[in-house]
Amino acid sequence: MSLPLGQRAVKGFPRFGTHLHRPPPPVPPDPVIEIGGAVTAPLSVPLARLAALPRRQLTADFHCVAGWSATGLRWDGVAFETFYGTIIEPALQPGAAITYVVFRGLDGYRSIVSIEDALAEDVLIAQRLGGRPLDPNHGAPVRVVSPRQYGFVSTKHLCRIEVRTAAPRQTYDHLEPFQRALVRGPLIQPHPRARAWEGERHRYLPAWAVRPIYRLLIPPFTFLSARGSSDSHGRD
DSSP states (O other): OOOOTTOEEESSOOOOOSSTTSOOOOOOSSOEEEEEESBSSOEEEEGGGGGGSOOEEEEEEEEOTTSEEEEEEEEEEEEHHHHIIIIIGGGBOTTOOOOEEEEEETTSOEEEEEHHHHTSTTOEEEEEETTEEOOGGGTSSOEEEOTTBOGGGSOSSEEEEEEESSOOOOOOTTSOHHHHHHHHSSSOOBOSSOBGGGTOOBSSSOHHHHHHHHHHTHHHHHHHHHHTOSSTTSOO
């Protein structure tokens, strides 16, 4: 099995998230994806509309920046490129040169992705995993899946997409206090592109320097995430 340098395959698909020891956010009765930013007017797209778009199935590995990889995951959904071209592009402000896309989740998390990376052919708005609808642990009702990038790009519980003509300012208000302390320090500074096969873990430091530190975070994050799992046994 070929994996990016520094990645180790694990069994299953661990549940990680910003909420850690708390349950995943509840799914609204009538979920929508809001569209904002450089558009002529904000849009609210019911998830039911995704059924009218071409389906895309994808089998891919999921690479966590901490160093583990869940392999051979089977996703089903709508290619983001299709969603963008069908729904977002017609609503853009005239002459707007989009350079970034911001994905936001119901848990308050957001990822900032260059338009080049967002429109890659394997980026999905995923609705199913392993032949079943997404469960709360892994991003229900829909999530972003960007297999070429580290997992922190693949926003769960997708509820809003913003298109920007310049790089947004990175903020960490969605994180819990101890997570915020980590990312505001020098050791965890997310790379703006986060391409797994290029080892783009850290904005400034080489991958070999941060891999051992990131791996130390796996056990405590796994413990806290299991406590907040929607599974009654606290496991994925």
